Amino acid sequence: MKPVHVVEGRAVPLERSDVDTDQIIPSDWLKRVERTGFGRGLFSEWRDDTTFVLNQSQYVGATILLAGPRFGTGSSREHAVWALMDYGFEAIIAPSFGDIFRNNSSKQGLVTVQLSSNDVEELNQMVKDDPSRLLVVDVERLSVEVPDTGWHRAFVLDPMTRERLLEGWDDIAISLRRADAITSYEATSVAPSLGDVFDDEGRTRYA
Amino acid sequence: MAGKTLYEKLWDSHVVVAPDGEPTLIYIDLHLVHEVTSPQAFDGLRLNDRRVRRPDLTLATADHNVPTDPLSTPISDPISRRQLEALDENCKEFGITVFPRGHENQGIVHVIGPELGVTQPGMTIVCGDSHTSTHGALGSLAFGIGTSEVEHVLATQTLPQQKASTMSVLVEGTPPPNVSAKDLVLAIIGRLGTGGGAGYVIEYRGEAIRSLSMEGRMTVCNMSIEAGARAGLVAVDETTIDYLRGRAGVPQGDEFDDAAERWRSFVSDDDAVFDLEITLNAAELVPFITWGTNPAQVVALDGVVPSPEDTKDADEKNSVQRALDYMDLKPGTPLRSIPVDVVFIGSCTNSRIEDLRAAASVVVGSHVRPGVRALVVPGSRRVKNQAELEGLDRVFLDAGFEWREPGCSMCLGMNPDILTPGQRCASTSNRNFEGRQGRGGRTHLVSPVVAAATAIMGRFASPDEVRV
Ligand code: SF4
Numbered sequence: 001m002k003p004v005h006v007v008e009g010r011a012v013p014l015e016r017s018d019v020d021t022d023q024i025i026p027s028d029w030l031k032r033v034e035r036t037g038f039g040r041g042l043f044s045e046w047r048d049d050t051t052f053v054l055n056q057s058q059y060v061g062a063t064i065l066l067a068g069p070r071f072g073t074g075s076s077r078e079h080a081v082w083a084l085m086d087y088g089f090e091a092i093i094a095p096s097f098g099d100i101f102r103n104n105s106s107k108q109g110l111v112t113v114q115l116s117s118n119d120v121e122e123l124n125q126m127v128k129d130d131p132s133r134l135l136v137v138d139v140e141r142l143s144v145e146v147p148d149t150g151w152h153r154a155f156v157l158d159p160m161t162r163e164r165l166l167e168g169w170d171d172i173a174i175s176l177r178r179a180d181a182i183t184s185y186e187a188t189s190v191a192p193s194l195g196d197v198f199d200d201e202g203r204t205r206y207a
Numbered sequence: 208m209a210g211k212t213l214y215e216k217l218w219d220s221h222v223v224v225a226p227d228g229e230p231t232l233i234y235i236d237l238h239l240v241h242e243v244t245s246p247q248a249f250d251g252l253r254l255n256d257r258r259v260r261r262p263d264l265t266l267a268t269a270d271h272n273v274p275t276d277p278l279s280t281p282i283s284d285p286i287s288r289r290q291l292e293a294l295d296e297n298c299k300e301f302g303i304t305v306f307p308r309g310h311e312n313q314g315i316v317h318v319i320g321p322e323l324g325v326t327q328p329g330m331t332i333v334c335g336d337s338h339t340s341t342h343g344a345l346g347s348l349a350f351g352i353g354t355s356e357v358e359h360v361l362a363t364q365t366l367p368q369q370k371a372s373t374m375s376v377l378v379e380g381t382p383p384p385n386v387s388a389k390d391l392v393l394a395i396i397g398r399l400g401t402g403g404g405a406g407y408v409i410e411y412r413g414e415a416i417r418s419l420s421m422e423g424r425m426t427v428c429n430m431s432i433e434a435g436a437r438a439g440l441v442a443v444d445e446t447t448i449d450y451l452r453g454r455a456g457v458p459q460g461d462e463f464d465d466a467a468e469r470w471r472s473f474v475s476d477d478d479a480v481f482d483l484e485i486t487l488n489a490a491e492l493v494p495f496i497t498w499g500t501n502p503a504q505v506v507a508l509d510g511v512v513p514s515p516e517d518t519k520d521a522d523e524k525n526s527v528q529r530a531l532d533y534m535d536l537k538p539g540t541p542l543r544s545i546p547v548d549v550v551f552i553g554s555c556t557n558s559r560i561e562d563l564r565a566a567a568s569v570v571v572g573s574h575v576r577p578g579v580r581a582l583v584v585p586g587s588r589r590v591k592n593q594a595e596l597e598g599l600d601r602v603f604l605d606a607g608f609e610w611r612e613p614g615c616s617m618c619l620g621m622n623p624d625i626l627t628p629g630q631r632c633a634s635t636s637n638r639n640f641e642g643r644q645g646r647g648g649r650t651h652l653v654s655p656v657v658a659a660a661t662a663i664m665g666r667f668a669s670p671d672e673v674r675v
Contacts, residue, residue: 017526018401018501022640025618031272031286033246033293045642069522070402073435073501074640076243076337078353093652099405099437100337104353117522158369160230171355172257175363178232181224182260182365190329190469191236191265197325197456198304204323204455 001109003168007091007137009063012053019067020074022102025083038079039086058131066123067094070099074150081108091137093144095120107163107171111137113144113155126151139165210476212373213440214408217348217473218605221331223365230367236330236347238266238360239316240296240303243621244335248358249297260364262302264324269294270315273308274622275584275611282308287622301361306412313611314587317341317555321425322589324454328443328470333360338555338637339438340431343423345451346443346473351432371437374407375481378415382489385670387565388423389557389635391415392430393495394487397505404436407483410475411441415489421450422561429556430637433502440476446665494669497652499530499641504639506542508657508669514538526529533641534649535629542667549632550581550662552608552643552655557635558586562655563594567602569659570668575607576665580610582624584616608662620645631663 007048029041046052053059065084071094072080081104084092091111105112115123126146127133134146145152157165164171175182198204211219223232225651238261242465245267253255259265264493272287274280282288291308298305306313312323318340320326328346333339335357342349352366360366371536376395409431416424424441431439441447448467451457458466492509504527508514515527515538531538536545552558552566563585575581585591591613594600600610617624618636626632635658639650653661 016524016529020501020638020640022619022638022643026646027271030243030285030621031290031641033250033290035247035250045646070435073401074337074432074638076335076351076353078247078335078355081353090401096402096405099435100351100353104355107353107355140280159228160367171367172255172359172362174358175232175367178224178363181232182234182363185223185234189234189236190527191234191264192325192327192456192458194266194304194325194437194456195263197323198312202306202310204312204452206455206459 001107001168001170004109004111004165005089005140007063007111008134009090010059010061010132011064011066011123011127011135012059012062013066013127014053015068015124017068018070018073021072021077021080022074023096024080025070025077030079032076035082036086038083039088042083042087061088063088063090064135064137065089065092066120066127067092069095069117071097073098076100078104081105081110085110093120093123106164109165109168111139111165113137115144115153115155119153122151208538209480212475212479212481213346213410213442213473214348214371214373217329217331220329230369232365233331233368235333235360235364235366236264237325237332238265239320239332239334239339240357241270241316241334241336242267242290243271244354245297245357245442246290247354248361249301251358252361257362259301259303259361264364265303265361267294267298267303267305268313268316268319269306269308271613271615271619271621275614275624276618278309278612283623293386298379303325305488311588314589315555315558316616317429318559318586318590321343321345321421322587324456326450327451328447328473333366337432338429340436341425341429341555343428343431343438343440344421345447346441346470348438348440350438351507370410372394372406372482374409375403375484375648376409377413377486378411378489379413379486380489380494381417381418382415385656386492387654387656388419388426390492390495391489392427393497393502393505393652394492396434396502397495398485398487399434400499401433401503402435404431404434407436408438408440409436411446414579417444420561422559425559426556430502433557443470494654494657496667497658498534498536498542499527500533500639500641502637502639504530508542508667509588510542512536512538512540512542514653538558544666545631546666547579547633548630549626549663550579550658551617551632551634551636552582552658553584553586553616555586556637557655558590560593561589562635563590563599566655566659567599569638569656569673570606570608570663571602573606573663573673574585575662579662579665581607581662582611582617584611585613587613619643633658633667
């Protein structure tokens with residue numbers, strides 16, 4: 001994962017609550033075995049509608065998504081994160097997020113910023129007033145700013161997620177450094193081996 | 208010092224290392240894998256020259272994509288076929304047991320775990336699927352993960368985790384007849400909202416939970432995620448032990464009794480303190496149905512479609528109006544007057560043998576309303592075989608239902624079983640999101656007996672209307 005320090009760009013106001021991951025990327029797109037190319041499937045059920053906000057010319061090229069409460073609830077599909085990033089989003093600002101979605105985002109370097117509904121509403125308004133306005137999401141300082149209006153807010157990110165974003169860490173490499181601890185845990189573990197349950201063809205040995 | 212909750216016991220017994228200022232690394236006892244969320248994870252392993260640390264704690268099945276047509280029919284969608292082949296190839300390459308289409312143990316990942324006895328109390332279980340919460344019904348800590356985490360577990364058999372808060376949902380009393388586990392959990396989600404469980408692991412407790420079968424407990428835990436919770440739990444009791452006895456994955460003979468003795472400790476201590484406690488009275492419950500586009504948009508089956516004017520919150524008004532538009536419903540319409548096009552009995556929420564028995568008991572001797580398509584999709588091959596042994600397939604077929612091969616099917620429409628735009632469906636699945644069962648499809652979540660009655664009546668109906 002690439003380190004992320006600051007996301008600076010234009011924003012697009014989605015203005016919908018409860019956008020679940022089925023909406024972000026419909027299941028039809030989940031059949032693919034690749035990790036790229038999901039941007040075309042982003043919000044695909046809505047993209048045919050020419051008035052849909054992502055289709056409006058003034059928002060083309062925006063890198064920050066202003067979303068409603070409970071963004072990314074539902075299915076655990078990481079494809080939702082891949083689709084948002086492949087489309088070009090680097091940060092999502094919303095009053096709340098689905099748990100697994102937020103976690104998945106942090107593994108890919110997609111910054112999720114939680115602000116109050118009021119704050120998001122104010123951002124929506126500023127962006128609608130002037131879609132060319134730049135927003136700055138600073139992961140280092142944990143702040144969101146709209147430089148030309150002087151508007152700024154602090155946000156909270158758990159320290160590990162922040163560090164992971166800033167350093168671009170690979171979680172697996174970090175955990176593999178704990179191999180000794182894992183091995184000693186396994187010495188006491190009672191997890192039954194499936195090798196005792198199934199034969200080579202996957203048939204059960206008992207019952 | 209206060210005692211421990213079940214969640215804390217599960218957590219504490221799986222800590223590998225808890226370094227200062229870093230998330231705790233917890234050990235994963237069972238990693239369940241399916242075709243949709245794993246290919247990119249296996250690719251990641253290959254790219255970094257990593258192996259699967261514990262293939263013997265990893266189990267894979269084909270479920271989301273498999274067609275439910277007879278096994279002799281080839282898979283027509285080349286992209287689905289490719290994904291299913293990729294699962295087989297990856298499992299072979301990395302030495303993982305896999306149940307492909309047609310295998311005697313194949314089925315929906317959350318159905319086969321408990322049924323094979325590989326889901327056991329006291330375990331940590333993960334799967335790249337949010338409904339992994341199902342397995343918590345057996346007193347195990349089970350939750351859904353994303354593909355990056357799938358790769359992480361494959362490579363390390365651990366996960367960095369933040370400890371969750373604990374919530375007790377106490378359901379007292381006894382539910383009236385026709386109120387099933389599904390109604391119970393819909394009531395809970397209606398109460399909590401889709402975000403009310405965020406950050407929590409919910410333990411379901413109380414008389415109404417204790418008196419549920421294991422299948423019913425799985426239905427309840429399954430939908431924990433629809434309230435935003437990471438996992439659902441039910442403490443181990445004799446129902447749990449009886450369910451597991453004799454299953455393929457559990458110890459046999461005397462060793463089973465030793466295991467059972469250990470499993471009985473996976474309960475919350477009497478003096479354990481939860482971060483949040485809510486209470487429901489089962490006696491006040493009724494059959495429920497969702498009217499909108501998220502599982503918290505739920506009303507009594509006897510009720511009417513709500514109005515945006517019922518709420519003061521502007522955001523909420525908006526979302527009610529959007530849902531009404533999408534669902535093509537008018538406020539004030541009695542739910543029981545609304546006709547349906549399709550009835551789907553299946554999914555990891557309600558496709559176990561008990562669900563099929565309950566549905567069959569409603570339809571026996573009746574016939575599906577002309578013009579309605581009704582499908583029964585057993586959760587696994589073992590469920591299908593058992594149902595056929597009991598003659599349930601005949602009951603459904605005689606009543607005009609389709610009796611199909613096991614898989615996720617119309618729960619999410621990744622296989623050919625999908626709604627066409629505008630079709631309205633009574634579904635025993637867990638998500639009524641826009642387009643979930645097919646683009647433009649309209650989903651109403653119900654229990655198996657309500658789904659069965661609805662198929663017969665051609666409109667949303669209670670089982671009593673059929674049985675008279
Ligand atoms: S049945 Fe539905 S909810 Fe369950 S695992 Fe399959 S797709 Fe997911």
